[in-house]
Amino acid sequence: AQSVTQLDSHVSVSEGTPVLLRCNYSSSYSPSLFWYVQHPNKGLQLLLKYTSAATLVKGINGFEAEFKKSETSFHLTKPSAHMSDAAEYFCVVSDQGGKLIFGQGTELSVKP
Amino acid sequence: GAGVSQTPSNKVTEKGKYVELRCDPISGHTALYWYRQSLGQGPEFLIYFQGTGAADDSGLPNDRFFAVRPEGSVSTLKIQRTERGDSAVYLCASGRAQLVESTDTQYFGPGTRLTVL
Numbered sequence: 001a002q003s004v005t006q007l008d009s010h011v012s013v014s015e016g017t018p019v020l021l022r023c024n025y026s027s028s029y030s031p032s033l034f035w036y037v038q039h040p041n042k043g044l045q046l047l048l049k050y051t052s053a054a055t056l057v058k059g060i061n062g063f064e065a066e067f068k069k070s071e072t073s074f075h076l077t078k079p080s081a082h083m084s085d086a087a088e089y090f091c092v093v094s095d096q097g098g099k100l101i102f103g104q105g106t107e108l109s110v111k112p
Numbered sequence: 113g114a115g116v117s118q119t120p121s122n123k124v125t126e127k128g129k130y131v132e133l134r135c136d137p138i139s140g141h142t143a144l145y146w147y148r149q150s151l152g153q154g155p156e157f158l159i160y161f162q163g164t165g166a167a168d169d170s171g172l173p174n175d176r177f178f179a180v181r182p183e184g185s186v187s188t189l190k191i192q193r194t195e196r197g198d199s200a201v202y203l204c205a206s207g208r209a210q211l212v213e214s215t216d217t218q219y220f221g222p223g224t225r226l227t228v229l
Contacts, residue, residue, distance in 0.1 A: 041222075043116070099160055102154030102156070
């Protein structure tokens with residue numbers, strides 16, 4: 001069975017500093033992995049996805065994630081946080097049937 | 113183009129009542145998914161349609177929940193005899209995949225917030 005674990009329920013950074021949101025996955029086969037962002041009162045938006053091509057995946061708004069099979073990790077990073085990045089972030093794995101399995105979420109706060 | 117839309121945006125009902133939640137997927141998307149997001153949790157899968165048929169309904173919590181997609185486009189999630197524990201945000205997503213596809217991107221609607229009093 002597939003699962004994801006987001007290691008931090010809440011992360012707080014200052015504007016202009018790097019962002020690191022941690023995610024570990026468990027999968028019995030080569031997984032498809034995603035990061036989604038959810039702003040308050042808005043729908044889930046895809047940031048990026050990994051589908052067994054390049055292990056370093058670039059997404060929207062300057063985010064990127066690196067797939068590390070040896071560490072079963074798919075951490076999300078951004079070099080410089082912006083106030084508008086404050087939101088809930090979900091690490092997600094897809095099962096072979098296409099349904100998405102979400103982590104518990106990490107709330108990112110950005111301080112001025 | 114238009115994204116996934118869901119109506120109503122908010123629904124307040126009383127325990128024991130019947131509710132219907134509607135999802136309009138992106139035009140041309142054959143795959144449609146329903147998820148439920150409880151407060152402080154990540155979304156949880158309920159059911160997946162490929163065209164008109166339910167390809168996977170393993171996430172439906174019990175027989176009070178069922179969903180239909182009669183013409184392969186709009187879908188309705190129906191909840192009978194609602195309970196307070198059904199209170200959550202119900203999310204719909206659609207995707208292009210013609211076949212089961214784990215890499216397919218799912219596009220989410222804004223959700224329906226259901227409150228059962």
